[in-house]
Amino acid sequence: MSYGNALTALADPTRRRLYERLRRRPHTVGELARLARVSQPAVSQHLKVLSGARLVSVRPDGVRRYYQATPEGLRDLRAWLDAMWDDVLSAYARGTTDPT
Amino acid sequence: MSYGNALTALADPTRRRLYERLRRRPHTVGELARLARVSQPAVSQHLKVLSGARLVSVRPDGVRRYYQATPEGLRDLRAWLDAMWDDVLSAYARGTTDPT
DNA sequence: CAATACCATAAGCTATAGCTTATATAAGTC
């Protein structure tokens, strides 16, 4: 129901890069900030958006916070995309079918 | 390779609404403009973005232009999403697996 | 060919997304 948030979250290139990192293993904010070309606060802000879209989750460990990609948000987005795909394909096939 | 454009295109709510209309059957710009809550130029601008992401195609018919959703852009986006999904799922499973 | 209908483009406005620096909070370290 909230694939909109996921789309918004993944539309930004910087945020997408962060997410693509988190898809394989958890990272701390510091790690991400060092790898990214933006400041630590910027990373935190991006993580907040990703979190709001339920694309990532946090696991606190002392003073660190391990962020990781989570299936929740992605599932909704995929469901929506699949539905779109079916509709587009059938409509497109209908449109290009040679009605001989 | 250009799923980024598709994500950007679909992130905007107005544009997404237009696209969701075009997923089933072709519409002229005028039809879309009447249905949408924005002006005709706004619709044209959105269609341009969707077209740039190869999410829609045009078929001119006299003075009208029939826009329709096309599989091209959506295919790339789906491919990317599927790859993400696999990675996220396996990493997530690894992370939540009870290592007893 | 004058008038009309359809669409795209131009130009300008405004809200805001994404960035920065500065600072607050909390946890580990000596």
Place this chain on the structure above:
DNA sequence: GACTTATATAAGCTATAGCTTATGGTATTG
């Protein structure tokens, strides 16, 4: 308990995305 490390939040700046009105170009119609 001072000091450092890790992160979030606040505040402010700037570029731009999305909207508008105005207009240009191109078919269609009488």
